[in-house]
Amino acid sequence: MQTRHGKAYVPGMMWATLQTDAYASVILRRVVTFLGVPDDVAAGVAKRMERQQVHYDGEHHYDVILDEQALYTNVGGPEVMRGQMERLLSDLDLSSLHLGILPTTTEVGVVPMPGFNMYDGQRVHYELVSSGVDVTDPDEVALHDRAFAALSSAASYGDAAGDLISKALAFWSKG
Known part of the structure; x- marks a missing residue:
């Protein structure tokens, strides 16, 4: 990956x-089915898993905020979700990752918005249903950085984030 410092706000998933291969498989299978595109799920999952090596190379850093809802959006059922929560708990200690969970009931100093990714403070990317949009205007990028800061100040990190993820793990472990 080219980006050395990325930021991501991901509200619903x-x-x-950070996805496990099982979670990524479900997501990519849904994309193939919904869009009616050629089935390249196995290659897509392999590429996604390969990209995750940036967490271990010592050259990249990512600030990621997930809405608490992302911990409960059912992707693939309880087994997939348990594995995903376990993965998040193990990733909390990665030096390359600053993972925040935005609690559902927390007041945030910015209007609700769709998720976005920021790349080295130069570009903002939005994923749409079938394509993506890039924002590169410096004033717009600066506004997104301010929005991310507001989300970040409301998010829970460290042990507090771990508590929210553990609560979700317990939910998915009911049986």
Whole structure:
């Protein structure tokens, strides 16, 4: 990956670079089915898993905020979600990752917005249903950085984030 410092706000699902292979398989299968595109799920999952190596190379850093809802959006059922919560708990200690969870009931100093990714403070990317949009105007990028800061100041980090993830793990472990 070219980006050395990325930021991501992901309201309803797991950020791709934190997904387990099972979670990624479900997501990519849904994309193939919904869009009616050629089935390249196995290759897509392999590429997604390969990209995750940025967490271990010592050259990249990512600030990621997930809405608490992302911990409960059912992607693939309880088994997939348990594995995903376990993965998040193990990733909390990565030096390359600053993972925040935005609690559902927390007041945030910015209007609700769709998720976005920021790349080295130069570009903002939005994923749409079938394509993506890039924002590169410096004033717009600066506004997104301010929005991310507001989300970040409301998010829970460290042990507090771990508590929210553990609560979700307990939910998915009911049986």
